Amino acid sequence: MHSRNLVDWFFAFFNVFVVWSAGSILASYSSQVLQINPVVYVCTMFLSCSLALLLYAGPGKNSLNVLRSSQTWGYGIALIFGFIVSFGLFSQVTPVEGELLQMFTAIVSVVIGWLFYNRVPNKLQVVGLVFILAGVLWVCKNLPLDKVAVVIFLFITLAIFQCLRSFIGENHKQFKYVLKFSKNPIRDQLRVIGYIMFTLSMLFLVIAILFAYIQTATGVRIHQAIPTLSDFLYFKGIFAATLVGVLIIL
Template sequence: MNRAYLMGWFFAGITAFIWAVYSNVLKIGSLYFTTIHPTVFILQSLIVASLVLLLVSGPGRLSASTLRNTATWVYGTAQIFNNIFVMAAFTFAMTATSVSLLSRMGIAISAVFALIAGVNEIKSKWGFYLICLGMIVVAYGAESTNKPVAIFLIFLACVFQVIQTKVSSQHKESNLASGDLKSELRVTGYVLSITSVTYVVFLLLANYVNLDVLLPKLLPTMDEVLSKESFVLALFTGTFVIATMKYFEFYATKTIGSTNFLVVVAISPLLTIFVEYLVDFMGILSARDVGTYDAIGCVLIILGALLKVIHELKVAKHQKKIAPEVQQDTDIIKDTINNTLTCFAGNMEQVSQTLDISILEIKEILNDERAVTSELRNKILLNHASNIVGLDPLTGLQNQTSFDLKLQKLEDLEKSIVLFIDLNKFKPVNDTYGHKAGDAILKGVAVRLEEIMPFPHTVARLGGDEYGAIIYGEDAKRIKDYVDQIRKSIEQPFVVENIEDEITISASIGSAHYPTDADNGPELKHISDERMYEDKKGRSER
């Protein structure tokens, strides 16, 4: 059982407690401040939480990809519908305790989703049966003006809650951020910011279509939107409750799985009652009476949850040692990761991005704390073959092989510029200042070329002091602009560490345009290479 796995269970428990605190904060706010509207308060809390997380984490990796990821938007949309259907259930006079306990049907829904995906998550059958029995008892004793409709609405709320937890457990950027606290906070912050945006869009649409007619009190009044009390309470809740809770939720779901997470938070109704009695003792809020059926159902659900948690921890503790053939696979993957680390001078972030695995996964594999599944093995080897084998080890640019493969794919494109760049006066640099200085110049040229032709354009070191570039989507008339920029950039003096002199070089450049000059990669390569030598010859004759 590795540390991250245990932390996942612990964070899930903390999340259940924070949920209990959050629900009581909302009740206290509603009791003492009549201008606090639940929808506005939730939205304000989310905005504050996202800002806090983004301020703490600062700018950095995985930001843009998190915003582009469809899963980020799905998570936000699922949260909105989860809240809507819970609010709708309350309109049928169902008690908060019954709604909270019946929401545990999310455990069964999550397990069914997993079975559809081919994964059996019902390992502790008695625990699962007790949870289901508890929900049946609560449903039987629940009082409502229309019990079937209310239960169906809770079922829909649970479906969206499960979608949320499934998305958070498999969110690509969240998983890639594992092991890097700032990146984890940043990803969670951006997810919450998108959730806030979707909330605003939904409220505007709901107001436009008069959804308040179907769901009374869903939309706030202007006084409730501008309520100072709501903003102050949301400022506190977003900073200290929502930000923490959402970080723990993302951490827990990706380490122990969505179903196990929902099992642990099944204890939140009991914790809610505990917190209620605590604030009642403090004279802040009167604790509500719990009905007999709710009490029995709560006990059954919690017993079932405890049985499942104990079973999962026992299974993790008694896992068999890795078989020899599996260990051999693990050793191969460890060698692959170490090779990638060497390529990037030990930079874990670059290795994580290149191999498409989290920093936490890298550390656990290297420390023999994680079994390497066939899926993970294949992903690492494929990404290594695609991104490392085809790289020039000195500059990090693509190498000759990768460049030739890119040239072969030009026929699938509309237009492109192919450039061949050869450095002039480079040999004297090696002769005068040594190979370390020469390597520094080669790296410096690579950086300058990538600044002019950033991704998705291709820049490669073809060997020695030769470079190649493919600029996609450009007309032939743009060749001169690029050639002039490259020439001017390379001719700027280089400053090399421990060398007093500024080093100056130049470049000969040949170009070809697809499809103007040729309609295939090899011919374009030949033309640009010939033109590069013509340029070099012309310069030597001046």
């Protein structure tokens, strides 16, 4: 049992300090160096991640019932928009700064839990939140003036989407029901997430390709964030997004 705990701790630290860091560096590299379109990046990442999840989880019937719930689609929309905003954040800051700014979600989550769920944070949590807030303020203080407003908007928006996703998942009745009567709840949970990510990424991909075709055919740029057809043929960026999609499930 003791050796098993050590293995679990090793993989936990490996995921946090190696895999997550690699994902953040790749996201920053993709946005700032490769300059891949954020919609193409997130759709590609979600597709690769969802396929990896579904391959690992295998076939299952009960999980499909969860897809009929409006809460499921709310969760998925919050998830995909959160990743788009996160990609935008990493296009403005370094990977380390981006990771620190993402921690602002913890502050928003505790405040919402306190106001709406009567979850009073303990002293240790308050101390941790103070350190997070100090780190966020320090990053903002050292940003170029022309980036401050954009970065603040991005990490606050990201925190809202992440908290929304978290609280929807926590109160998802159908999802809880499936897991309660599941013989393998972890695989069922991963399968549900895989279905959600695959369905939404395909939906967003179809819409993005439609708008890309309109922009290419008319020669009129609707919005900078909307991709063009050439963005879908940028193989270096697509490879990086695919790699990140596989990394985030580890």
